[in-house]
Amino acid sequence: MKRLRGPRLTEADDLLAKADLTEKIIEEIQQRRLTQSQAASILGIDHPKVSALKQGHLSSFSIKRLMRFLVLLGSDVEITVKQRRKPRVAVRLRVA
DSSP: OOOOOOOOOOHHHHHHHHHHHHHHHHHHHHHTTOOHHHHHHHHTSOHHHHHHHHTTOOTTOOHHHHHHHHHHTTOOOOOOOOOOSSOOSSOOOOOO
């Protein structure tokens, strides 16, 4: 089976999306005044992983997993797909 090759999400775009999602997760944890242990329980992860999130160590978290954390914290996650206005070399992922 041939793999389609087209514009790819760059590593920088991936890291930026993860950072934006993590910022929303941390904001929700702080707004709800959750301890790291409480947050870990809600998210189904251990305490050190919550600490890693808060410290910006994101390599072990996928974008999909971070979105699931937001859902577990009671947020809706919306993905919008739209046509590009101008052709670009790489695709863009933005967290609003």
